[in-house]
Amino acid sequence: MIKFINVFIEAFPFFMNGLVFTAELALSSISIGFVIGVLVAISRTYGNKLSYSISTIFVESIRGTPLLVQLFIFYFAFPQIGIHLSPLVASIISFSINSGAYQAEYIRGSIQSIDKGQMMAALSIGMTKWKSILNVILPQSLIKVLPSWTNEFAYLVKYTSVAYLVGVPELMAQGEFVASRNFEFMDVFLGVALIYLVIVMILTWGMSRIEKMVRMPGV
Amino acid sequence: MKVLEVRNLKKRYDSNEIIKGISFEMEKGETVVVIGPSGTGKSTMLMCINRLIEPDEGKIFLNGEEITGSKHPEIFRQRIGMVFQEFNLFNHLTVLDNVRIGPIKVKKLPKDIATKVAIENLKKVGLESRMNAYPAQLSGGQKQRVGIARALAMEPQLILFDEPTSALDPELVGEVLEVIKKLAREGMTMLIVTHELGFARDVADRIIFMENGEIIEQGGPEILANPLKERTKQFLAKFREGR
16 A cells, blocks of 8 residues: 555656646547537437438447547548648547537437427527527526536546547556556556546536536426 | 408318318407317417418418418517417526516517516516526416416517416416406407316407317307307317316
8 A cells, every 4th residue: 555655656747747638638528529519419409401411420420430440540540631630639639529429419318308398488489499499498408418418528538548549648648658667557557547536536526516506496 | 450360271280181271360459269179179270370380271460461471480479479288488497587588589678678577577477476486396377377477578469378277286277367367358369279168258258169170160258158059069068067
């Protein structure tokens, strides 16, 4: 135990450097993914045939292929067509798109669970379809989607670790770096795992607070 | 000028004709009650008027302007209030926000004026004390009164009521009917689909009896006591037995 603590303290500055990248990856990907998710979910529920088809193909192809393959396409394959992305940018793009597809499905499910009468009532006071979606359907859907959204956020935090494979110096990469020098693989990777665990726990706790704050009473 | 004019309205679902050519008119300040057996197209007819359901044939006019065929039905819906059987209050909003969201988002009134309008209308339905509650915290009767206030806040030229008391426990029906009666006295133009025949007799200037997508008979409230058509008689007799 004391050895673990010593190794952990020694590696701590590296972990913190990595954590900055991990946070940057997770926060930007969840946010961009959220925007993608909302747009795709709306076009799958309220869009015309064309936007429905495009968004459905998008969701299915992203969910049907491994995240790592998507990341490698952006980082290793894109240069062949003349698009050079830095490791960080390639990672953020692929994580955002990946998370966007999953968020879209959660949000779509939530939109479809809203009673049809809500839309009718919004239309009946003279809102257009888009105003109704924006003011009535979407707010309720987003409140309802929070628990599954928290899940997606927690997944994403952990999945950012694959960015290490394209050279982003995030938490996992820092662990690898430290362990390859001091050979304390057990202690270092337990330390890395502990940090992920703590982040996810804080995240889950924070989100459950937010869920309670925005919950629709009695619904 | 007629507030509402419905000419030869028809609606089909697949080969099933739900509304078979209905025509009627409404004067300003008139309360018209539509009665008839369940599943005869009364609610469908109501929703065709503000085009929540798209009619297949026929023309509808609001104060002389044609609603059918307009590319912007929302402009007419701003002027036609609707009260639903299932209330359909916005679950994520407080009572006050439910009532003022229309004036704010649709009419673009400044927030303070919209709030004033909303509170006035909540007073009218006796619920200004519950303005910070959420729909789920209200009784059915209170929910429906908020539904009425929400429609009123848009200052409509006509309000459509789709069985406003059918989803309520019997002891809560009265408070909602009282509010509607008050509106009738104030001269609101209202088209009401209901199964409450006693209420229909009290409030209606005119009664329309509908069956199988057609108007069978219409006239003053006296037709409830002395119907001319055999089918109306049968329907009313069945109703009296049931009560």
